[in-house]
Amino acid sequence: MAVCCDLEVDVNGEETFMVDKKVIASYCGRLSKLFGKSTGSARNLKVIFNDFPGGAENFELLSRFCYNSGRIDVTPSNISFLHSGSLFMEMNSSVSGTPNLLEETEKSLKGMNFWAWSELLITIKQCQDLLPFPSSSGSLEKCVDSLIGRMATSSEPSPCPSTSSPDSSGVRFSCDTGSTESLKNSCSRATWWFEDLLVLSTNLVEMVIKSMVLRKFDHSIISRFLFYYQKSKCYTGTPDEKRNVVETVIDMLYILDWNSVSFKSLFGILRVSLNLNIRKCSRTKLECMIGSxxxxxxxxxxxxxxxxxxxxxxxxxxxxxxxxxxxxxxxxxxxxxxxxxxxxxxxxxxxxxxxxxxxxxxxxxxxxxxxxxxxxxxx
Structure with missing residues (x-):
């Protein structure tokens, strides 16, 4: 039986797909509305998407779902794509008794708290790549909440004694050498996630930090992560990328308790910022923190x-x-x-x-x- 390819779909100018209009439209409410109830034999139909979330890769994934009679394995590695795509294409209707894709992905998102840490990172990285769409759909907030919840349950609220100076710890992720072994282990439990969160963009870092502040995370730990993030990101990158990182870190440090912020590290950021021409508002915030x-x-x-x-x-x-x-x-x-x-x-x-x-x-x-x-x- 010959395969019907009567619909041409241009996805964000990246790639053009030839698909069966009837198969795709039966699962995608957006296309179904576009074509109406027409059963004519018009040829050379073409649809152009300029803002399809996930681009050509995601459209191909959704097409497989349609051609596979509404079945696909929803996993942490594809749930962000599938959820954003199903929302965009209005895939919220069941066909032949099979669950609709939007329903399946939202059900999977509800079980996010039971995922492994590595699976959460994969999903939040995909959400990041799909911005701003996941933010409007609420899936990004769910990812961030689960991520921070995992960090909270795995870290002690006060891993280092309040008498220790932030300068003494810097970004080495260890307490003073004279501390007990249990205290060292406690510090490690509080900072184990630092390296993993380096994959986050500045937008997501800002979102994560604000959520951590609301959840009463230790401000000294938050500030240490921000300094670590800044130093790691500024090793490479263009001047514009470095400027964005430095401005974000300064803005986030500013909302913390300044007594929990390393004075020595603030001067480190100041030296970097002097060559980057950062925004005046960020520069003023940094000067206020140092001056205080x-x-x-x-x-x-x-x-x-x-x-x-x-x-x-x-x-x-x-x-x-x-x-x-x-x-x-x-x-x-x-x-x-x-x-x-x-x-x-x-x-x-x-x-x-x-x-x-x-x-x-x-x-x-x-x-x-x-x-x-x-x-x-x-x-």
């Missing part, structure tokens, strides 16, 4: 070269913005110890930049007057 912990800074931290094209040696304007952020809550909100450290630091900084012949007198004066006299008495 300025009492932890060293003179070396402050000696940041001036921007390209400037004559003076050091970026005095940046340090002044740090000071503004440090004093944002008012001097009454700052402890005498913090004021003493920052005042001493500024004395060292002023002594270092003073010999610069290109430094304008107005900038030097601004540095000397940045801290109120009431702060200097703590020195």
């Amino acid at each position: 912990q300025m009492d932890q800074a060293t003179l070396d931290n402050m000696l940041i070269p001036s921007p390209y094209g400037m004559n003076y040696l050091y970026n005095v304007n940046l340090v002044l913005r740090f000071l503004k952020a440090f004093l944002h809550g008012g001097i009454s909100q700052t402890s005498p110890t913090q004021l003493r450290k920052v005042a001493s630091l500024m004395d060292l900084y002023i002594a270092e930049v003073a010999p610069d012949p290109c430094l304008k007198a107005s900038k030097f004066l601004a540095l000397t007057m940045a801290l109120p006299d009431s702060a200097k008495r703590f020195i």
